[in-house]
Amino acid sequence: MKDIKGILLGIGIAAAVLVTLSFYVLNAGNIELEEFFLIGIVIILVVSAMYIIWDRIKNVNKGLPAQDERLKLTNYKACSYGFIASIWSAVGAPLISGILFDHDLEGHYVTAIVVMCGGIAFFISYLYLAWKGD
Amino acid sequence: MKTRMKELRARYDLTQEDLAKKIGVRRETILFIEKGKYNPSLKLAHDIAKALQTTIDNLFIFEDDGR
Numbered sequence: 001m002k003d004i005k006g007i008l009l010g011i012g013i014a015a016a017v018l019v020t021l022s023f024y025v026l027n028a029g030n031i032e033l034e035e036f037f038l039i040g041i042v043i044i045l046v047v048s049a050m051y052i053i054w055d056r057i058k059n060v061n062k063g064l065p066a067q068d069e070r071l072k073l074t075n076y077k078a079c080s081y082g083f084i085a086s087i088w089s090a091v092g093a094p095l096i097s098g099i100l101f102d103h104d105l106e107g108h109y110v111t112a113i114v115v116m117c118g119g120i121a122f123f124i125s126y127l128y129l130a131w132k133g134d
Numbered sequence: 135m136k137t138r139m140k141e142l143r144a145r146y147d148l149t150q151e152d153l154a155k156k157i158g159v160r161r162e163t164i165l166f167i168e169k170g171k172y173n174p175s176l177k178l179a180h181d182i183a184k185a186l187q188t189t190i191d192n193l194f195i196f197e198d199d200g201r
Contacts, residue, residue, distance in 0.1 A: 059160055059161075062151065062155075062161075064151070064158075064159070064160050064161060065158055065159065068159040068160050068163050069159070069163075069174070069175055069178060070159070070160070070162070070163040070166065070174075071163075130162070132171075133166045133169070133171030133172055
């Protein structure tokens, strides 16, 4: 039951993100190149989340648990990598922007970069550890 | 750490999925333990040994890694 609740919650969150994104795209008017890039990353994150949810549904349907001790450990490791990536991106993004492009990043861009870097690092390390083992 | 899980599974004619269902873990976990890519917790090692009607000592072969 707990597994099914988790799966339903995941589907709900992914659907909410997609609905929000589609409202944004429909009302944005002309979408610039950098926005395409950001939208692409959000879609990649949602697709990765859907893959994890699909994997869990597959296991539940076979009568196996959605999560076990190895996957919990994988989750913790991936979370810590995501956290480290977030911290470094918060420090590195304004620095790189300043040094390479001579441009001060605005706060909302830094926040977006931190969220994206953390999310991407989480998903890449999660998928890698889940497939290849520790 | 090496394991005799595959050998014992074959003895009882169990697939990885059968064993996973028996002890309540994902099939991939059994696969990774057999390949030596994941060291199970003591509780999981005990459950596997019980499912394969053996002891932890008999199931896992510990190698001295110099620590």
